[in-house]
Amino acid sequence: MSHVLLIEGLRANVGSKEILRGIDLEVNSGEVHVVMGPNGSGKSTLSHVIAGRPGYEVTGGKVTLDGLDLLTLPAWKRARAGLFLAMQYPIEVPGVSLVDALSAAFVSNGRPPALVPDLLAAEADRVGLDRRFLLRPLNVDLSGGERKRNETVQLGVIGPLFAVLDEIDSGLDVDALRAVARRIEGATAESGLGVLAITHYNRLLNELHADRIHVLIEGRIVASGGPELAEELETTGYAAYGVDEPVVVGAAVGAARLAGAAGAASGAGNGGRPGASAARTDLDPFADPFA
Amino acid sequence: MWRYSRISDLDLDSYTLAAPSATVVPPALQPILDAIGARSALVIGGQPVGPVADGLVIGLDDQPAPLGEVAGEPDALVALNAAFCELLTMRVEKGTVLRDPVVVVTWVDGDGTSLFPRTLVNAEAGADAGIIEILASPDVASLVVPVTEVDLADGAHLKYLTIQVLGPRVWQVGTQASRLGRDADFLSYNVALGGDYARVRSESVLAGAGGTSRLLAMFLGDDRQMHDFATVQSHRGKHTTSDLLFKGAVANDSHSVYRGLIRVEKGASGTNAYQTNRNLVLGQGAHADSVPTLEIEENDVRCSHASAVGPIDEEQRFYLESRGVPPEMADRLIVSGFLDDVLERVPVPQLLPWLRATLAERLAQAEAVRP
Ligand SMILES: Nc1ncnc2c1ncn2[C@@H]1O[C@H](COP(=O)(O)OP(=O)(O)O)[C@@H](O)[C@H]1O
Ligand SMILES: [Mg+2]
Numbered sequence: 001m002s003h004v005l006l007i008e009g010l011r012a013n014v015g016s017k018e019i020l021r022g023i024d025l026e027v028n029s030g031e032v033h034v035v036m037g038p039n040g041s042g043k044s045t046l047s048h049v050i051a052g053r054p055g056y057e058v059t060g061g062k063v064t065l066d067g068l069d070l071l072t073l074p075a076w077k078r079a080r081a082g083l084f085l086a087m088q089y090p091i092e093v094p095g096v097s098l099v100d101a102l103s104a105a106f107v108s109n110g111r112p113p114a115l116v117p118d119l120l121a122a123e124a125d126r127v128g129l130d131r132r133f134l135l136r137p138l139n140v141d142l143s144g145g146e147r148k149r150n151e152t153v154q155l156g157v158i159g160p161l162f163a164v165l166d167e168i169d170s171g172l173d174v175d176a177l178r179a180v181a182r183r184i185e186g187a188t189a190e191s192g193l194g195v196l197a198i199t200h201y202n203r204l205l206n207e208l209h210a211d212r213i214h215v216l217i218e219g220r221i222v223a224s225g226g227p228e229l230a231e232e233l234e235t236t237g238y239a240a241y242g243v244d245e246p247v248v249v250g251a252a253v254g255a256a257r258l259a260g261a262a263g264a265a266s267g268a269g270n271g272g273r274p275g276a277s278a279a280r281t282d283l284d285p286f287a288d289p290f291a
Numbered sequence: 292m293w294r295y296s297r298i299s300d301l302d303l304d305s306y307t308l309a310a311p312s313a314t315v316v317p318p319a320l321q322p323i324l325d326a327i328g329a330r331s332a333l334v335i336g337g338q339p340v341g342p343v344a345d346g347l348v349i350g351l352d353d354q355p356a357p358l359g360e361v362a363g364e365p366d367a368l369v370a371l372n373a374a375f376c377e378l379l380t381m382r383v384e385k386g387t388v389l390r391d392p393v394v395v396v397t398w399v400d401g402d403g404t405s406l407f408p409r410t411l412v413n414a415e416a417g418a419d420a421g422i423i424e425i426l427a428s429p430d431v432a433s434l435v436v437p438v439t440e441v442d443l444a445d446g447a448h449l450k451y452l453t454i455q456v457l458g459p460r461v462w463q464v465g466t467q468a469s470r471l472g473r474d475a476d477f478l479s480y481n482v483a484l485g486g487d488y489a490r491v492r493s494e495s496v497l498a499g500a501g502g503t504s505r506l507l508a509m510f511l512g513d514d515r516q517m518h519d520f521a522t523v524q525s526h527r528g529k530h531t532t533s534d535l536l537f538k539g540a541v542a543n544d545s546h547s548v549y550r551g552l553i554r555v556e557k558g559a560s561g562t563n564a565y566q567t568n569r570n571l572v573l574g575q576g577a578h579a580d581s582v583p584t585l586e587i588e589e590n591d592v593r594c595s596h597a598s599a600v601g602p603i604d605e606e607q608r609f610y611l612e613s614r615g616v617p618p619e620m621a622d623r624l625i626v627s628g629f630l631d632d633v634l635e636r637v638p639v640p641q642l643l644p645w646l647r648a649t650l651a652e653r654l655a656q657a658e659a660v661r662p
Contacts, residue, residue, distance in 0.1 A: 075609055
């Protein structure tokens with residue numbers, strides 16, 4: 001059975017600052033969508049708003065899963081509806097182990113919690129996470145890479161319909177990234193997991209086959225296309241979108257800068273990029289951010 | 292905002308003096324005794340019941356440290372206890388190592404009565420023992436004023452665990468005092484779950500050189516309950532160490548007060564003194580106060596104190612929720628997790644499953660764990 005995660009005109013604020021300025025995305029079962037964008041473009045905000053993290057105000061638009069309005073639901077009901085979030089910075093929960101947490105999730109979902117330890121062990125082995133981490137307090141004293149594997153283990157055990165992966169690649173070495181990407185692709189093939197993978201590194205795309213690439217700039221999707229869009233971004237960076245930042249970066253870079261030049265607008269069209277369709281015309285990447 | 296201790300509301304005249312009545316294990320306490328398993332002796336209502344291990348002397352005709360020598364008379368209730376007390380003395384003979392803990396049960400079951408248990412413990416030189424005191428009651432409106440004095444001779448090791456599971460209408464005004472000789476090692480652990488108003492004043496005096504005192508407590512408040520802790524880590528000998536960790540959670544309209552003093556006297560050079568008090572405030576009407584104080588008259592010391600009062604971290608709750616855990620379940624997990632590091636240090640590891648289960652049960656009862 002095919003499912004659909006639909007994001008329509010999503011707008012959200014942090015405090016009085018508008019971060020998401022109208023996002024449209026459609027992810028179907030088995031598809032892998034990758035959202036790329038420079039630092040500060042709103043990628044994590046997008047993932048948090050979808051999952052229901054406190055601290056954001058949704059000011060417009062909808063997020064539905066098979067027509068179910070997720071935005072009116074508390075976070076745990078979104079999870080129960082089939083949504084999973086792998087966080088960029090997974091949160092430490094002192095004294096609560098992965099086994100405890102997922103057992104509680106199983107109990108509340110009417111699944112037998114006795115299954116959890118074996119499922120966790122199997123998933124840990126698949127992504128090369130040492131099994132002793134399964135009994136440790138969640139994310140406490142884990143390295144960045146261990147946390148990402150840990151998130152992937154949880155994804156595997158929970159078996160959601162859709163997963164939002166916020167920089168699942170950061171902190172992982174090449175081998176770990178490969179193992180994680182294999183696991184995610186396995187889920188898309190085996191159980192039809194739909195993936196919204198968010199990153200600002202191209203390296204994820206070397207391991208994870210993407211069906212669609214979207215470019216997020218200043219809270220808007222400014223371009224969508226096939227895998228070739230990523231290759232192009234690799235050579236030109238976000239300059240074509242008026243942002244002076246290379247795509248492949250080793251370290252955090254400064255705030256994205258809007259070029260604001262009308263002349264650059266032509267670069268954002270689809271003329272120069274075969275396969276890349278222009279973003280919806282009502283999502284003008286060069287609109288005055290303060291308008 | 293500082294809320295004063297409810298101790299001033301105590302009306303002594305509303306209780307009549309009683310002697311402990313239980314002489315057999317009350318059925319309600321059987322599960323915990325089963326969890327403890329083997330023991331060196333069982334004392335109920337001040338009397339030993341059944342066999343007593345070699346090297347342990349229980350009784351009145353013995354020669355304990357004089358009443359009040361360790362505890363002093365810090366307040367009127369300790370004085371009252373001295374006047375009305377049912378005395379229990381326990382002496383662990385020189386060099387005796389007790390493999391199993393001594394279990395002391397105080398069952399407060401007279402409605403409208405007051406009870407003044409007094410326990411004197413002497414751990415002689417090189418002795419090594421563990422005592423578990425269970426302070427419990429059915430649902431009665433009573434007052435219990437337990438005073439425990441522990442005297443550790445040179446090189447003695449003693450672990451003293453108090454499990455307070457009094458009913459919700461019992462007032463407890465407790466005092467625990469310890470004095471450590473040279474190289475003595477003391478661990479005091481309070482599990483405070485019951486009572487309406489429940490005070491524990493815990494003072495450890497490191498008298499001889501090289502002694503180590505660890506003071507731990509885990510508490511949970513519910514309804515309109517109040518837990519009131521006052522601690523003193525008193526360093527007199529050189530190269531002594533004290534390490535305190537009190538952690539608890541207050542649900543619904545319950546309160547907790549923690550007042551802790553580290554006192555390092557002149558001449559107590561090489562002192563290490565640590566004090567940590569952390570409180571999780573769960574209910575809208577719940578409140579926790581934490582007041583650490585240092586009094587240091589010596590230069591060559593290492594002291595630290597940390598205290599924290601706060602609600603459940605909403606990020607932690609979100610993380611668990613995002614895995615499909617409903618918020619009330621997430622909160623219970625977070626509270627248990629918060630208490631886990633102190634729980635893990637309980638000196639009788641075979642009690643851990645009972646403790647975890649009891650805690651989970653009580654957390655489930657705390658109807659408004661969610662703020
Ligand atoms: N909690 C917050 N408080 C204030 N500003 C925030 C907060 N979260 C995000 N922002 C701002 O929102 C913008 C987008 O942040 P984020 O979604 O984390 O971007 P990305 O993940 O693409 O790097 C940034 O300008 C950031 O400073
Ligand atoms: Mg981010």
